[in-house]
Each structure stands twice: as structure tokens, then as C-alpha cells.
Amino acid sequence: MASDYTDVLQKLCHHLKQFCEPDAQITPQTDLIHQLAIDSVKLLNLVMEIEDEFDISVPLNALADVQTVQELANLIHRIKSAQ
Template sequence: MTKSDYEEIMQLLCNRLNSLANSEVTITSETNIISELSIDSIKLLNLIMEIEDTFDISIPINALADVQTVHDLASLISRIKSNQ
């Protein structure tokens, strides 16, 4: 995975999470997706499906258990993408 891959993923996540968030939080890599953005699990799973199609990957739902921050999610996506 290159730095630009990760940055591209981060940029996309920040844009999408901004449009879904119920709060006026400035989203950074360390933002906690559930507790700070008040995004419910259903919206999050729909977002995941959208991201999967964007990058043509499948994200196992058990891997999501370890995801807290935007950085965690971006790292997971880049890891899966680079393993394909």
C-alpha cells in the first residue's frame, strides 16, 4: 500500500462520514466513528457496502469489531486492498 492509497481512502471516508454524521464534529483520522459521530450501526454497514464497491473489496464483518476511529477503518481497507 502506498501513502497516496491511504490518503485517497482517508479523503473518501472523511467526505462520506461528514455527510452521514449527526453532529458538527470536524472529522480527523482519530475521530471515533460511533461515539463522536453518532452514526448508527445500520448506516455504518451501508457505508461499508458502498466502500466495498468503490474499491472492489469485501470487508469481513468480524474485522469491523476492531474498528474505532477513521484511521482504523482506513487502515483496514488499505490492508484488504493491498492483499488482493
């Protein structure tokens, strides 16, 4: 299961790089809004890419509690594991 989470985290970081400055440092503790400047439009685009990548559906209300890369990776992993 850890390798699944690691895979989710790596793929998520890859997708996040498309929405950030080229020199942005992305770690599990990175704040999506304050450190990466991910606004609501970018977040929705990111979620669409994630849904395609992992063949999942992310409920928009679940995103309200997500602040960090790790929290988003955990959410994706939980949804993916529930399938």
C-alpha cells in the same frame, strides 16, 4: 503507498459526511460511534458504499476492532493492498 492510504482516507471521509451532522469535524482520530454517532445500520450502509467504491469485500468480523476513522481507513487499505 502513503498516497494510496491518503486516497483511502479522503474517500472514506467523503462517505462519512453523508452519515453525520453537516458540521461534524472528521479527522483520523475521530471516534465513529461516540463522536459521529455511527450506529450499526449506518456502519453497514457505509461499508456497502466502501465496498462499491474500492471494489473490495470487508469482513464484518473485522469491523469489531474498528473504533476510529483511521482504524477503518487502515482496514480498507490493508484489504485493498492484499488484492
